[in-house]
Amino acid sequence: MVKAVGLFFICVxxxxxxxxxxxxxxxxxHKDMPVKIDKFFYRYLxxxxxxxxxxxxxxxxxxxxxKETSILTDGLxxxxxxxxxxxxxxxxxSEALDTYWETYKVFNKLK
Amino acid sequence: xLVLKNWDTNLRSREKKTLWSFLFLYAFLVLISLFFVAFLxxxxxxxxxxxxxxxxxxxxxxxxxxxxxxxxxxFDKERLYPRDERFNxxxxxxxxxxxxxxxRSQNVNLYDDIYIKExxxxxxxxxESYYLGARYIALEVPEPAHWDKKIYRTLxxxxxxxxxxxxxxxxxxxxxxxxxxxxxISLLDRFIKDTTHELNTxxxxxxxxxxxxxxxxLDPSLLKKINRITIASKTISNLYDDLTYLILSHRxxxxxxxxxxxLLLEERLEYFSLLCESKKIRVGTCLEAxxxxxxxxxxxxxxxxxxxxxxxxxxxxxxxxDVELHDxxxxxSDSGRGMDASKTKxxxxxxxRFDRSxxxxxxxxxxxxAIAKEYGLSVDIESKRDxxxxxxxxx
Numbered sequence: 001m002v003k004a005v006g007l008f009f010i011c012v013x014x015x016x017x018x019x020x021x022x023x024x025x026x027x028x029x030h031k032d033m034p035v036k037i038d039k040f041f042y043r044y045l046x047x048x049x050x051x052x053x054x055x056x057x058x059x060x061x062x063x064x065x066x067k068e069t070s071i072l073t074d075g076l077x078x079x080x081x082x083x084x085x086x087x088x089x090x091x092x093x094s095e096a097l098d099t100y101w102e103t104y105k106v107f108n109k110l111k
Numbered sequence: 112x113l114v115l116k117n118w119d120t121n122l123r124s125r126e127k128k129t130l131w132s133f134l135f136l137y138a139f140l141v142l143i144s145l146f147f148v149a150f151l152x153x154x155x156x157x158x159x160x161x162x163x164x165x166x167x168x169x170x171x172x173x174x175x176x177x178x179x180x181x182x183x184x185x186f187d188k189e190r191l192y193p194r195d196e197r198f199n200x201x202x203x204x205x206x207x208x209x210x211x212x213x214x215r216s217q218n219v220n221l222y223d224d225i226y227i228k229e230x231x232x233x234x235x236x237x238x239e240s241y242y243l244g245a246r247y248i249a250l251e252v253p254e255p256a257h258w259d260k261k262i263y264r265t266l267x268x269x270x271x272x273x274x275x276x277x278x279x280x281x282x283x284x285x286x287x288x289x290x291x292x293x294x295x296i297s298l299l300d301r302f303i304k305d306t307t308h309e310l311n312t313x314x315x316x317x318x319x320x321x322x323x324x325x326x327x328x329l330d331p332s333l334l335k336k337i338n339r340i341t342i343a344s345k346t347i348s349n350l351y352d353d354l355t356y357l358i359l360s361h362r363x364x365x366x367x368x369x370x371x372x373x374l375l376l377e378e379r380l381e382y383f384s385l386l387c388e389s390k391k392i393r394v395g396t397c398l399e400a401x402x403x404x405x406x407x408x409x410x411x412x413x414x415x416x417x418x419x420x421x422x423x424x425x426x427x428x429x430x431x432x433d434v435e436l437h438d439x440x441x442x443x444s445d446s447g448r449g450m451d452a453s454k455t456k457x458x459x460x461x462x463x464r465f466d467r468s469x470x471x472x473x474x475x476x477x478x479x480x481a482i483a484k485e486y487g488l489s490v491d492i493e494s495k496r497d498x499x500x501x502x503x504x505x506x
Contacts (some may be wrong), residue, residue: 032444042183042186045241045243045244046183046240046241046242046244047240047241048205048241049205049206049241049244049245049246049368050204050206050208050244050246051204051206051208052204052206053206083215091164106186106210106211106243106244107208107210109190109498110190110191110192110210110211110243111190111191111192
């Protein structure tokens with residue numbers, strides 16, 4: 001019995017340990033939204049262009065989300081509201097945004 | 112008239128040299144100015160050409176931006192960068208990092224809106240919305256062939272005309288500037304001609320009368336005075352010969368003959384012996400026998416007389432003169448006051464004198480140079496101030 005419980009905890013820890021911050025804290029919420037997470041990325045890209053600018057704008061919004069700094073249209077904001085302030089630490093947030101950038105970036109993907 | 116002709120001959124060669132030097136420098140400066148103006152004109156024309164190209168390239172860029180816009184929307188399904196056979200293109204983010212490029216050149220200047228490089232026209236435009244993160248788009252099209260042919264033709268035609276006109280103006284301007292110099296030399300030559308003409312008769316009278324005096328019948332004091340008169344007369348006679356040669360040189364025909372140089376040198380040393388004695392100059396000789404030269408006797412005599420005369424004239428009291436004759440070489444060295452080594456190259460110029468403590472017109476060595484040039488002789492002067500001068504004639 002003790003062995004089985006121990007094995008269960010190890011599996012849970014491994015499963016959570018292998019998931020990135022982005023997968024644990026970003027994907028689950030966006031998964032259920034009508035606007036997919038990649039569409040947010042391309043809206044940011046359309047407005048901020050470079051990796052540095054995009055990440056800086058995202059960090060700023062996630063730490064202080066307001067209607068004015070959101071890239072969503074007024075219609076979507078009125079419907080879904082402004083998200084809550086992130087609880088992630090600076091390091092974890094930076095790590096999540098790095099993964100987000102690497103997942104959807106345009107560099108090396110065009111043929 | 113004779114004098115004027117001679118003066119003309121001498122001046123014309125100098126004038127030609129000056130003219131060519133001036134024209135070369137003038138043409139060089141005119142060319143630099145023309146190149147500068149041509150460069151500005153070409154640059155202006157190129158700017159105009161690029162302005163004309165800008166509109167067409169802007170339309171092409173808009174087409175490409177629309178394609179990027181479509182790709183941005185469908186990027187989750189489509190990843191093929193839009194291509195066009197009319198141009199190559201590249202997109203860059205706001206950090207100037209290349210997102211994708213079909214350009215041939217890797218180095219694109221994104222700070223310039225349009226420019227030509229390696230026969231390609233590059234057009235850069237900043238996007239209002241950064242589709243695919245692209246803030247800048249660069250278009251590359253081939254440069255139209257020979258677009259600048261007309262510009263070059265215009266430049267060469269007008270540049271050539273302006274260059275020819277300015278050189279022509281420079282030529283006449285210099286002629287105008289040289290006129291006072293010509294007049295001054297003309298005046299000097301006319302003065303020499305008149306002076307020499309008046310010198311000839313009295314000098315010849317003095318010398319022929321002295322030769323008729325028997326020295327044995329004279330007491331030593333009177334003989335000394337007669338010798339002084341002889342030296343002075345010979346000096347004037349030499350000067351007369353030089354000036355005559357200067358005036359008539361172009362009219363004198365050469366009568367070349369085989370001249371025994373040992374005999375000639377001995378004869379000329381004898382001629383100058385009285386002059387040497389008066390300055391207590393010791394003359395040393397080392398003359399090889401049977402050294403001959405085919406030359407006009409009067410001219411080689413004039414050449415040697417001028418060098419020997421200088422060796423005596425510029426020597427110190429109690430100095431030395433050494434005369435050497437070897438196969439194809441005559442060397443006359445003196446222990447006189449000499450001159451600076453830097454000045455020796457100007458010694459052959461007419462009316463040039465470095466030492467005005469003794470008389471003369473500065474024409475002796477110019478006569479030496481003229482005779483040497485006529486017979487292909489090489490005259491080399493080595494001189495050191497306060498040590499002496501060594502003149503070597505080789506052939």
